[in-house]
Amino acid sequence: MMRRWHLALLAIAAVLLFGLVLAITAPDPAADAKDMPDLILRYAENQPEGYPTTEAAYAFADLVEEKTGGRVQIRVYSNGVLGSEDSVVEQMEYGGIDFSRISVMSLGEFMPELYVLQLPFLYKDSDHMWRVLDGPIGETFLASIQDSIGLTALTWFDAGVRHFYTNEPVTSLDDLKGLYIRVAESSLMEEIIQDLGAVPVRLAYDDVYSALAKEDIDGAENNWPSYDYTGHYEVAKYMLLDGHTRIPELMLASAEAMKKLADLDPSYPSIVEDCARQAGLLERELWKQAEAESEAKMREAGVTVTSLSDAELRRFREAVAPIYEEYADQEKIIRKIQEAA
Secondary structure (H helix, E strand, O other), X not given: OHHHHHHHHHHHHHHHHHHHHHHHHOOOHHHHHHHOOOEEEEEEOXXXXXXXXXXXXXXXXXXXXXXXXXXXXXXXXXXXXXXXXHHHHHHHHOOOOOEEEEEHHHHOOOOHHHHHHHOOOOOOOHHHHHHHHOOHHHHHHHHHXXXXXXXXXXXXXXXXXXXXXXXXXXXXXXXXXXOEEEEOOOHHHHHHHHHOOOEEEEOOHHHHHHHHHOOOOOEEEEOHHHHHHOOHHHOOOEEEEEEEEEOOEEEEEOHHHHHHHHHHOOOHHHHHHHHHHHHHHHHHHHHHHHHHHHHHHHHHOOOEEEEOOHHHHHHHHHHHHHHHHOOHHHHHXXXXXHHOO
């Protein structure tokens, strides 16, 4: 009996000790609740991890969390997991997504006035584009987005200059004739491709690699980092440096997100706008670095790069000149953009 009593005491002691350990080590629900943010928002990005716009999105999220003392947390969803750019814009219009980075090319489908900012051969170089976007013209467009589609435009992002890459050599305008070239959801880009003599094929960004590999399309057009990060150079080894357009991008916020922020603290919308501007400036620097590194990497990987002569480049410009006639009602803005060079 004595042995059983001792065993019983030992068992009770063990249970009490285990309970004490649990009490010490178990998470405190009150502490967890205290550490939880008051507001969690979602940011959609269709580019992969490490891409300049994705890195800027994370920087933006970190700044917002810091400036709000942890009360607001923004979760970044990269690689297009929340949908295509067109789908994301539609979701933002009813508050399904809070923030995103959207190309002006895609946003132009919802607000055609933006197409004037991506007309072919509009900008002389990157500095020229930023003089426009950082000035009164850029500010006017940022403000007009709220009125047109109900989204808040927070800052501009860089997306570089776009070129053609193909699975067979293209060295002149004549070589483009009849080629099937992938384009994003953009009626203006379709028109540019048609005027250059090729056949535009609307295709989701994630489907381009497969289409190139199976030769369902002959090529695509994009910037150096996209060509690199997507691995398109593996199945389309010829790059034609024509620089047919520069397409800026925007960080956007939904009306619902801005309302939630204001309800939490009236100062938070302004804080978020300031954080976005800082992230935008960071993205420009990251873009310059990525553009140079990707071009060098592609050349080292054996991509055949062709530059156009001045005479051949004039042929490209002349081929797309009729597009400008369609924007006669925006001639004043176009002239101001050109004069900024």
